[in-house]
Amino acid sequence: MTACLLETRTVSRNFGALAAVSDVEFRLEVGARHALIGPNGAGKTTFINLLTGVLRPTQGRVMLKGRDVTDIPEAQRVKLGIARTFQINRLFRGLTVLENVYIAVSERLGIALDMFRPAGARRDVIEEAMHLIAALKLEDDTGRRVSELPYGRQRLVEIAIALGLKPEVLLLDEPAAGVPSAESHIILDAIGSLSEQIGVLIIEHDMDVVFRFAERITVMVGGRIFAEGTPKEIAADPEIRAVYLGQAYHG
Ligand SMILES: Nc1ncnc2c1ncn2[C@@H]1O[C@H](COP(=O)(O)OP(=O)(O)O)[C@@H](O)[C@H]1O
Numbered sequence: 001m002t003a004c005l006l007e008t009r010t011v012s013r014n015f016g017a018l019a020a021v022s023d024v025e026f027r028l029e030v031g032a033r034h035a036l037i038g039p040n041g042a043g044k045t046t047f048i049n050l051l052t053g054v055l056r057p058t059q060g061r062v063m064l065k066g067r068d069v070t071d072i073p074e075a076q077r078v079k080l081g082i083a084r085t086f087q088i089n090r091l092f093r094g095l096t097v098l099e100n101v102y103i104a105v106s107e108r109l110g111i112a113l114d115m116f117r118p119a120g121a122r123r124d125v126i127e128e129a130m131h132l133i134a135a136l137k138l139e140d141d142t143g144r145r146v147s148e149l150p151y152g153r154q155r156l157v158e159i160a161i162a163l164g165l166k167p168e169v170l171l172l173d174e175p176a177a178g179v180p181s182a183e184s185h186i187i188l189d190a191i192g193s194l195s196e197q198i199g200v201l202i203i204e205h206d207m208d209v210v211f212r213f214a215e216r217i218t219v220m221v222g223g224r225i226f227a228e229g230t231p232k233e234i235a236a237d238p239e240i241r242a243v244y245l246g247q248a249y250h251g
């Protein structure tokens with residue numbers, strides 16, 4: 001049996017009368033390649049927000065490596081190993097790619113940000129940042145401001161930042177959303193080549209991507225887990241095909 005990294009126990013989240021997430025029992029294994037799919041409004045982003053601590057559950061517990069983190073705020077969960085990217089990107093747009101990644105690595109190391117002056121910059125931090133930039137094939141953009149980059153490259157910077165936190169869990173909420181297909185493969189290649197030490201949970205609409213990447217798929221509908229299994233099991237389930245996959249997946 002593989003070890004469980006992140007787990008929810010009957011987690012629910014209501015927004016007023018709306019049950020956005022209901023009674024979700026979920027496990028992300030160490031080194032997982034796991035996809036969360038489902039129609040718009042299914043509760044996927046809300047669920048990720050419960051995992052990261054952006055939102056508190058109305059009911060239920062969130063466990064990280066066997067530890068109850070339900071009451072631990074987002075910033076501290078990051079320190080415990082949970083990193084994420086957002087459906088809508090959040091970057092320091094006026095700063096360069098290197099500066100953005102530098103800041104993420106500094107945060108992880110607890111280095112005060114007033115160190116960030118060319119003269120005060122730490123060589124080890126720069127080296128690590130450059131290594132991440134290279135891993136995401138962003139070398140040519142190192143010194144460019146994020147605001148000058150095409151959207152697809154901005155999303156790569158986001159992933160570099162998330163990796164700069166040296167996470168054990170990486171949560172990706174539609175990392176290729178809004179990215180032209182010519183560029184989206186760079187993002188997906190980068191995700192595909194992540195270290196096996198990192199458990200990855202990705203929300204993704206493109207079924208080709210999901211079925212290429214995932215070893216396990218959870219289907220969410222109306223805030224509940226509708227089905228879970230291997231890609232083969234999910235693709236073979238006529239109910240899922242009818243309810244969700246539709247014409248999107250020709251397996
Ligand atoms: N902050 C919020 N306040 C009120 N309703 C919300 C909030 N966030 C999400 N919702 C609602 O919860 C449901 C699930 O949304 P979401 O988790 O974003 O779904 P998905 O990511 O699967 O598209 C939707 O009906 C959405 O309108």
Ligand SMILES: [Mg+2]
Nearest residue numbers: 044045046087
């Ligand atoms: Mg969403």
